[in-house]
Amino acid sequence: MISAVSSKIGSNVDVLYPSRGYRNILRRVRGELLDKGPGPNGPFITVQEGSGQLRSLSEKKIVMR
Numbered sequence: 001m002i003s004a005v006s007s008k009i010g011s012n013v014d015v016l017y018p019s020r021g022y023r024n025i026l027r028r029v030r031g032e033l034l035d036k037g038p039g040p041n042g043p044f045i046t047v048q049e050g051s052g053q054l055r056s057l058s059e060k061k062i063v064m065r
Contacts, residue, residue, distance in 0.1 A: 007033050013047055016063040017055075026063060029055055 007013055013033050016026040031049040038044075043059040 007036075007045075009033055009035065013045070015047075015057070017057050018061055018063075021058070021061065029057065031055070 011033050012031070014028070014030045017029050019025040019027045029047055029049065031047040033045060034048050034054070035046040036044065039058075041058060041060075045057050045059060045062075047055045047057060049055060
């Protein structure tokens with residue numbers, strides 16, 4: 001699997017992310033990378049999961065697989 005930071009838009013990503021964004025319990029996020037860019041609190045990516053759910057993830061918190 002390729003890094004979310006260096007991934008191209010449209011590629012598939014598989015990352016671990018803290019549950020609710022701040023807990024010590026990790027949740028797997030798999031899907032298509034829709035968008036990435038700079039945000040007010042640092043870089044982010046937007047992923048569309050297989051169920052159609054959209055997730056916006058801070059790259060600071062992503063744990064790579």
